[in-house]
Amino acid sequence: MRQLQSILLAIVLLSAFGLHAARPSAAKAISFTKIDGRHWLTSPDGQPFFAHGITHVNNTRVKIDFAKISKACKALGFNAYGYGCPEQLRTDMPFVESWNHLVPISYYRGKDNIRFLDVFDPKIQAKLDNGVKASCFRSRNNPNVIGYCWTDLGAWPLENPSGRNWVDFIRNLPGDAPGQKAYRQFLNGSKGKDDQARDRAFLRLIAREYFRVVGGAQRKYAPGRLVFGERFGVSKLSRFTTMAPEVLEEMLPYVDGIAIQPPFQSGFPKEQFDKIYKQTGKPMILCDFAVRFKDGDKDIRSWKPEENSVAAGKAYAEYVKAALKTDYIVGVFWCNPVDTAKGFGKPGVKQGFFGDGLTERPGLHQSVKEINAFRDRMTPKR
16 A cells, blocks of 8 residues: 555656656657757767668558668668658668658648648647657657658648648638637738738638647657658749748747758759748758659659759769758758659659669669768768
């Protein structure tokens, strides 16, 4: 009886002082450091590094020999995996943890597959909290977690390729829905605004509530971990971006860094990246990137692909070198390990870094070896 009373007393004291018996994710974690004006990732043992690897290694559309791809990646000098790292490789090298299913608003899903949620609904908020919790607990003891990313290329802007937006969704909810009630309350205080300004202002409130729930859960369940938040897309051609200003501003208090998916083409968009860094003041990862190239008669759907893998390798190396020369980009991840279907019923081939059977792409792999050696020379020894 006395032993039970002692245990109960200990629990009460721990709770009273805001302590918890197990916070393993805060013990050993990858973090940021700044050396001579440049941001770096830092391993749990204090070594700065620039992450370079491949995303989607767990791609379910193809069978991959994980032991073989681990060996191949390390032989090329890769030192990390991006998001979509399979369980079998999560103790192999650092990786990016992510989720993309809790709020399925990635614009590439197509209009019929996008599903906005009433983020003002307590029941939806509870589901989001539990979803973030599950994602965090999956890797909470793993020191290889670089950080967490959230929804990929979300249809945040009022005008986006999906043809739908979150404001319209809330506005059209039934009268007794929590979101509809929040919208009517908002309208009562927004007299005099034009339609576009009013919708942007309400988009801000949606983002504020969303990040309060998701960002708060992220900090609660993965304390001490780096958070990169939404995976934003930018395009230097159409100037379209999923980074609506109101959304970015509401996300910033909940994240340590910014995750960007640039267009898959050569030519480092330094002006765009500099602008984002100036706006946010936070380090960036290029979480999903590649330079696509022509490959026989394969339907590689990309704007102005390089002529072959040799040209793509040169362009990619120049891109990564330019990223290394910034003060704020801390990692770059090539999109897709091997050729797969596009998904979501879309035509064309999603090109991979390796050829069939994890074979070498002429020129590309040699360029990656060289850029990884350059990365190692640039990285501070500390």
